[in-house]
Amino acid sequence: HVNYGIFLPCYLIFFFFCFSTLPxxxxxxxxxxxxxxxxxxxxxxxxxxxxxxxxQK
Known part of the structure; x- marks a missing residue:
């Protein structure tokens, strides 16, 4: 399994959250x-x- 404790926050930070587009x-x-x-x-x-x-298979 993937370590979601690390994967998910990093994914969200790098791909979704840019302060200029957050609102x-x-x-x-x-x-x-x-x-x-x-x-x-x-x-x-x-x-x-x-x-x-x-x-998942």
Whole structure:
């Protein structure tokens, strides 16, 4: 598995967050599409991310 504790923050910083575009990005985000993950079950979150980024078979 990928170490999402390091991977995800770096990915977000390098590819999505530029201070000059952050206000527009936040205004255009559809937060209703976010999914809640039960606390204490990080394997569900990592499985979801594996699927999203194409690491899951």
């Amino acid at each position: 527009g990005l936040l205004q255009s985000m559809d937060l209703s599409t976010l999914k809640c993950f039960p606390p204490g079950q990080p394997e569900k979150f990592s499985a979801f991310l594996d699927k999203v980024v194409g690491l």
